[in-house]
Amino acid sequence: MKEHILVVDDDNDILELLEYNLSLVGYDVLGFLNTKHVRRVLSEEKIDLIIMDRNLPDIEGSLYIEMLRSKNITTPVIFLSAKDSQKDIKDGFLRGADDYITKPFDLEELLLRIKAVLGRYKQESKQNLDNLQYNDIKLDLNLHKVFIGDYEIGLTRLETSLLQLLIANKGKVLDRDFLLKHIWKDTQNIHKKTVNVAIKRLKEKIDPGKDKEYIKTIRGVGYLLA
Amino acid sequence: MKEHILVVDDDNDILELLEYNLSLVGYDVLGFLNTKHVRRVLSEEKIDLIIMDRNLPDIEGSLYIEMLRSKNITTPVIFLSAKDSQKDIKDGFLRGADDYITKPFDLEELLLRIKAVLGRYKQESKQNLDNLQYNDIKLDLNLHKVFIGDYEIGLTRLETSLLQLLIANKGKVLDRDFLLKHIWKDTQNIHKKTVNVAIKRLKEKIDPGKDKEYIKTIRGVGYLLA
DNA sequence: TTTAAATGTTTCAGTTTAGTTACAAAGAGG
DNA sequence: CCTCTTTGTAACTAAACTGAAACATTTAAA
Known part of the structure; x- marks a missing residue:
């Protein structure tokens, strides 16, 4: 079964770049320019990974993740960020991120980190397959x-x-x-x-x-x- | 219970730097200059994480991890490496690394990545303790x-x-x-x-x-x- | 409304599966 | 060696499952 990745980034160029390249290597990608519909999509669709800009116009990415975690949504998250100060990286990890990549990022490295994060969660999601x-x-x-x-x-x-x-x-x-x-x-x-x-x-x-x-x-x- | 980190690096300065700083924040650190005794220690002691130089004098770090994985040793691994070519990072991930940091690394970022990796494995290792x-x-x-x-x-x-x-x-x-x-x-x-x-x-x-x-x-x- | 077919319900006995007991072989410790 | 414990197997008993049969009810069409 295809793995579904939800991408949130207000930069349309990056969004399209990710949508194009992740689809190319076999992921199902849902792109969003803001977090408006993210909660609904998470509850309605099977999402395996969230890739999210740390600096969204409507909300701080890490705050948003913290909110998700508080709602018991455990979908793994990779942050993208133009910032590269240690303080920001620290903040991201502390609030529940599973990985952190700074822009400009290398696409191949991102793909590898996606693979690594998804691999770790594979076991858990496997269990849900036999549930009718x-x-x-x-x-x-x-x-x-x-x-x-x-x-x-x-x-x-x-x-x-x-x-x-x-x-x-x-x-x-x-x-x-x-x-x-x-x-x-x-x-x-x-x-x-x-x-x-x-x-x-x-x-x-x-x-x-x-x-x-x-x-x-x-x-x-x-x-x-x- | 303290978490145990095994560090392998042929650079004694880095080894001491890590031993000192990781101990400081509460980890139990076992440092080694080569892989000679690593297998034995892994089988005899409770090791929660391996931090390993990618370029060891006796063996390529990624080859060593591949060997460990083939022996069903699933202890998470973070690679340290002077190399930062994408090809090397890719190679590390493919062979079973859980994270990858290039030297010179920021100590605080390393600590955060350690925390992230350990956090992911917490559930599993929890069971194996005396939690029966x-x-x-x-x-x-x-x-x-x-x-x-x-x-x-x-x-x-x-x-x-x-x-x-x-x-x-x-x-x-x-x-x-x-x-x-x-x-x-x-x-x-x-x-x-x-x-x-x-x-x-x-x-x-x-x-x-x-x-x-x-x-x-x-x-x-x-x-x-x- | 009547009638016949289809489905629902109850009961019972044969079958399958698990629990129990007894015993003997294998192992541990002196 | 000898003794005691552990453990696998077999024989037997008990319980649960399930298919069939008999009977009751529902449905749909005339």
């Missing part, structure tokens, strides 16, 4: 756990497979043959009604009150999560 | 003792390894293959049910009354501490 989620149902395949909101529920292996398949295909109707093929690995010797029972049992566990209707029945076809 | 505790179970690996609350219990070697692995991965389900691989170092010639028995024996020792349920069984998968 649908509304307030969270399925953690690493921990073999299922949460409805904050409550953990216990599912059997069959129920887990079923839920996993439903979430992975959320919005699509899965018919009995599809389910039998993918979960029971057998469409011949297994009763079709077995699926009904399995679905019923899953429904009961993820929605004991029967008021959420996560799993919808499409009569004559199959089931879907919607 | 889960609720009222305390595992002291130095004294080879285990306490439940204030009461010491005697565990065998196998039971201790098992408990250690469970605590180090608390909250995660460890399946039989994982346990066999990490504790028995063998997934082929050892019965899978051996794990059941070992877990049963551990359960009995840490919870004789069977009322705490430290170790949970996830049917079809494995066990976890939760």
Whole structure:
């Protein structure tokens, strides 16, 4: 999966330079001239790294990062800065920067530092790959756990497979043959009604009150999560 | 606990400068003029960071790091170098450096970069210390003792390894293959049910009354501490 | 409204998986 | 050597899971 880098710099030339070159080496780049929409983008999109000018017109970069950190946003940050006084570098690091490069910077060095920072955070983000989620149902395949909101529920292996398949295909109707093929690995010797029972049992566990209707029945076809 | 920094530089002046100043700000510093004893020290002592000259008389610093990395030694490394060509910086990063500073370097910047690198690794190294505790179970690996609350219990070697692995991965389900691989170092010639028995024996020792349920069984998968 | 098909629900037994116990081999320490 | 502890295996028991069957309910079309 492509890594997403968010760049904030009020100098349009630098912004374009970075957008062009980072895209060239395979990153997805989102450039911004100010911090106006950064918070929203961070909450809505998967951002792996922030590259930010230390001297933004609307706010001091390091103050902005400090604010992000206080909101528990841990996305790594590399500062760019025309300043190169030790005091500024110190300030940047202290407020939560992961690296610091002074302009004029060498593009290749920046690429290497990006790679280094992303590498360090790779492990953590890796864990989130095996997380499937649908509304307030969270399925953690690493921990073999299922949460409805904050409550953990216990599912059997069959129920887990079923839920996993439903979430992975959320919005699509899965018919009995599809389910039998993918979960029971057998469409011949297994009763079709077995699926009904399995679905019923899953429904009961993820929605004991029967008021959420996560799993919808499409009569004559199959089931879907919607 | 003090963080330990291993410094390798053939320039005795720089070595002394670093030993003096890093000690001053609270690090434990071990200085070496060459790599001769570095491997041994790394295996015998708790080293949190390596600062290494890129141009050592006995070996190229980056080659040495590459060797360490190939031996699965992941201690973070900051390179010092008189060279400042981009090619050299690139080479250093590619071979597993975590940061790169060119001489003459500003001491305060070095301190900040040390702090940044150590900060990133804090989480990981934290686990490896004697932080092995889960609720009222305390595992002291130095004294080879285990306490439940204030009461010491005697565990065998196998039971201790098992408990250690469970605590180090608390909250995660460890399946039989994982346990066999990490504790028995063998997934082929050892019965899978051996794990059941070992877990049963551990359960009995840490919870004789069977009322705490430290170790949970996830049917079809494995066990976890939760 | 009636009817037939589809789906939901409950129950039960066969199967799978884990817990328990006993025992013997391997290891540690004297 | 001898003894005691540890540990792997096997046999047995207990519990959980799951498929099928029987029965109940819902749905949709006539």
